[in-house]
Amino acid sequence: MLTLLRKGQRNKNAIDNAYVPTVTSALATSSIVSNKWRITFNVPVMVKALPTDFTVNGAAPTAFTQDSPTQVTLTYSVNVAAGQAWIVPNGSNNIRTQSGGHVAAATGTF
Numbered sequence: 587m588l589t590l591l592r593k594g595q596r597n598k599n600a601i602d603n604a605y606v607p608t609v610t611s612a613l614a615t616s617s618i619v620s621n622k623w624r625i626t627f628n629v630p631v632m633v634k635a636l637p638t639d640f641t642v643n644g645a646a647p648t649a650f651t652q653d654s655p656t657q658v659t660l661t662y663s664v665n666v667a668a669g670q671a672w673i674v675p676n677g678s679n680n681i682r683t684q685s686g687g688h689v690a691a692a693t694g695t696f
Contacts (some may be wrong), residue, residue, distance in 0.1 A: 614674050618696050623650040623660045623672065628678075630655035630684050637680035643670045668696050 612627040623642055638646040647660040676691035
């Protein structure tokens with residue numbers, strides 16, 4: 587049953603925008619450490635699962651370690667070396683910020 591709100595009355599079931607957290611995207615900075623891909627973010631992130639969509643020359647990672655709240659190291663079955671292309675996908679659900687944001691998409695070479 588629908589009821590009309592009277593003038594000056596608010597919907598008690600609606601979410602108040604004052605309590606919705608600001609969602610931020612994480613920006614990634616890439617580097618090579620011991621034939622592994624180290625990603626440093628500008629905000630703290632949480633790794634929920636192995637980010638298989640973060641690729642180096644088309645290869646997916648085989649393992650990860652979260653070294654700090656802003657740093658993740660990915661291990662690949664191939665050696666990660668200078669001149670290889672890397673891809674950070676748009677909207678990956680495997681690595682998220684603490685406010686629920688995603689990692690910003692990026693591509694490049696080491």
